[in-house]
Amino acid sequence: MRRRLLSSMLLVAVIAVLLLGVPLGVVVVRLINDEVAQELRTDANRLLLGVEYSVSQRQEISPDQLARNYPDRYLQVFVRGNPPIVVGAPPPAGRDLTEEARSENGYVRVSRDAAQIQQDTQARLVLIMALAVVALGAAIGLATFTSRRLSLPLQDLTRIAERLGSGDARPSRHRYGIPELDLVAEVLDRSALRISDLLAREREFATDASHQLRTPLTGLSMRLEEIVAAADQPEVVREEGEAAVVQVERLTAVIDELLAAARRQRHAQAEPIDVDDVVGQQIVEWEPAFRRAHRSLVLAGDRGLRALGTTGGLSQVLSTLLENSLKHGDGVLTINTSSTGRSVVIEVADEGPGIPEALGHRVFERSVSGGGGTGLGLTLARALVAADGGRLELVKRRPATFAIFLRHTRDNDRHRVVSGPA
Numbered sequence: 001m002r003r004r005l006l007s008s009m010l011l012v013a014v015i016a017v018l019l020l021g022v023p024l025g026v027v028v029v030r031l032i033n034d035e036v037a038q039e040l041r042t043d044a045n046r047l048l049l050g051v052e053y054s055v056s057q058r059q060e061i062s063p064d065q066l067a068r069n070y071p072d073r074y075l076q077v078f079v080r081g082n083p084p085i086v087v088g089a090p091p092p093a094g095r096d097l098t099e100e101a102r103s104e105n106g107y108v109r110v111s112r113d114a115a116q117i118q119q120d121t122q123a124r125l126v127l128i129m130a131l132a133v134v135a136l137g138a139a140i141g142l143a144t145f146t147s148r149r150l151s152l153p154l155q156d157l158t159r160i161a162e163r164l165g166s167g168d169a170r171p172s173r174h175r176y177g178i179p180e181l182d183l184v185a186e187v188l189d190r191s192a193l194r195i196s197d198l199l200a201r202e203r204e205f206a207t208d209a210s211h212q213l214r215t216p217l218t219g220l221s222m223r224l225e226e227i228v229a230a231a232d233q234p235e236v237v238r239e240e241g242e243a244a245v246v247q248v249e250r251l252t253a254v255i256d257e258l259l260a261a262a263r264r265q266r267h268a269q270a271e272p273i274d275v276d277d278v279v280g281q282q283i284v285e286w287e288p289a290f291r292r293a294h295r296s297l298v299l300a301g302d303r304g305l306r307a308l309g310t311t312g313g314l315s316q317v318l319s320t321l322l323e324n325s326l327k328h329g330d331g332v333l334t335i336n337t338s339s340t341g342r343s344v345v346i347e348v349a350d351e352g353p354g355i356p357e358a359l360g361h362r363v364f365e366r367s368v369s370g371g372g373g374t375g376l377g378l379t380l381a382r383a384l385v386a387a388d389g390g391r392l393e394l395v396k397r398r399p400a401t402f403a404i405f406l407r408h409t410r411d412n413d414r415h416r417v418v419s420g421p422a
Helices: 002-056 063-069 114-165 179-229 234-267 275-292 311-328 377-387 409-413
Strands: 074-079 085-087 096-103 106-113 271-274 297-301 306-309 333-339 343-349 391-396 401-408
Touching: 002 074, 002 096, 002 106, 002 114, 063 074, 063 085, 096 114, 106 114, 114 179, 271 275, 275 297, 275 311, 275 333, 275 343, 306 311, 306 409, 311 333, 311 343, 311 377, 311 401, 377 391, 377 401, 401 409
Parallel strands: 297 333
Antiparallel strands: 074 085, 074 106, 096 106, 271 306, 306 401, 333 343, 343 401, 391 401
């Protein structure tokens, strides 16, 4: 590419020099010839006037004076009634430039050697050629600089792309001072960050799966061992079998939660959903559990709201918040839905003691829990909301109030919401 750029720029420079230099040389030669002819014509007219004045005043025409007044000229003066006057050496035949002037009393001729004019013309042409060479040299330097400035960043971008393809997702932060190439570098850096985020999520998923599945599998193994040991005791087998089913359901729930989170991080596409339907379905599912705990669920705020999201993702997030409130909160749990100029907001708040100050800014971090849990629920909940282009925030610590911010459905006309943090 560098060679092609250099060749193209040099070709353009040569064409430009030829298009300008050749016509300029022709014009210079013509101007020099015209200037010499005009000069000889002026000398002839001036000489004729001087001669007529001398004749009218009956003065002698001095050849020496004419030689001093017209150096490097061959003069011929013809006056009626006087012998011809010749001044200077005649130029070689065929190489002279001659102009004459006539009057009633005679005429004069002024000649000049064309060799002198040719030397002047050649000197001007040599100057033009020198300028053309200088222009070509400058063009070569500029072409070399430009080709290097363009090719080296492209080679660097190629190495960065190859590095990304090999799995090294570190952003380069290289910038080259060329807007178009800087834009490509910025896009590659953003891609590197996204790839790095995806790789981190893959590692987190593997860690979550291994950590979260260990306990249910251990419990299930113990139950199966009890069933085998008590094969001749139907009541024990029945009791342990029911417990094993519970462990399997727990294991299934954990697997579904992890896989859903991982799948949504890669492929989620938000679409308009009815907020009331999702919230209402969660209230129906969780109301018996809250009733057994002598607590109640209250739905407040605006009705008929629609937002960009996925039904499954929003359901899992609300389920996580309701479960946390059931375990760690107290009193009435209120779900308030509202609409602001920028977002559809779903607030979940109870009347419990809230979140300790030491955990307030770390509540969404992995493995951080204030009640002996795994610390995974809120982390996955925030990832699920982010995958729909929204946010999950702790807006108040005492009592604990979580808010889900989703995009308005009208935002769907401006752009598609893809997986990633809001």
